[in-house]
Amino acid sequence: MPCKAYRPEDDFNAIHLSPQCADEGDGRLWCEDDQGPCDDCGQPSVKFIRADLVEKAIAGLRSALTTAQKALTPLAEAAESLDVNHLDSYDLWEAPAAMSITAGNLRQTVTALAEVNLALDAAPTKSLTPDAPC
Numbered sequence: 283m284p285c286k287a288y289r290p291e292d293d294f295n296a297i298h299l300s301p302q303c304a305d306e307g308d309g310r311l312w313c314e315d316d317q318g319p320c321d322d323c324g325q326p327s328v329k330f331i332r333a334d335l336v337e338k339a340i341a342g343l344r345s346a347l348t349t350a351q352k353a354l355t356p357l358a359e360a361a362e363s364l365d366v367n368h369l370d371s372y373d374l375w376e377a378p379a380a381m382s383i384t385a386g387n388l389r390q391t392v393t394a395l396a397e398v399n400l401a402l403d404a405a406p407t408k409s410l411t412p413d414a415p416c
């Protein structure tokens with residue numbers, strides 16, 4: 283019988299390994315559903331998330347972070363050129379270094395940081411855990 287082509291999306295998004303203390307000599311139980319911590323000692327089960335989902339999330343986060351770093355560059359350069367006597371509590375308009383910062387720089391920074399948050403929200407979480415019991 284020929285093997286069917288593998289498709290990651292046909293596999294579980296995440297599976298759980300029972301707590302270490304649940305091993306009574308014949309190994310630990312793998313389960314699609316989180317069985318929760320040990321009733322006796324509270325030791326947690328271990329969640330494993332499918333690698334392709336994690337890799338996709340990391341790529342999204344890396345892209346969002348790169349965009350954020352580019353957006354923050356003008357602000358970082360301005361900060362580096364501030365006079366050492368310019369205290370954190372001083373308004374920036376008093377510093378020549380601030381002259382290079384534009385409204386667009388600030389808007390791009392806000393947008394880029396929002397993209398990082400969206401990428402974090404899209405990362406694998408408990409929402410990937412299937413509801414079906416073992």
Ligand SMILES: [Zn+2]
Binds near residue numbers: 301303321323325
């Ligand atoms: Zn236990």
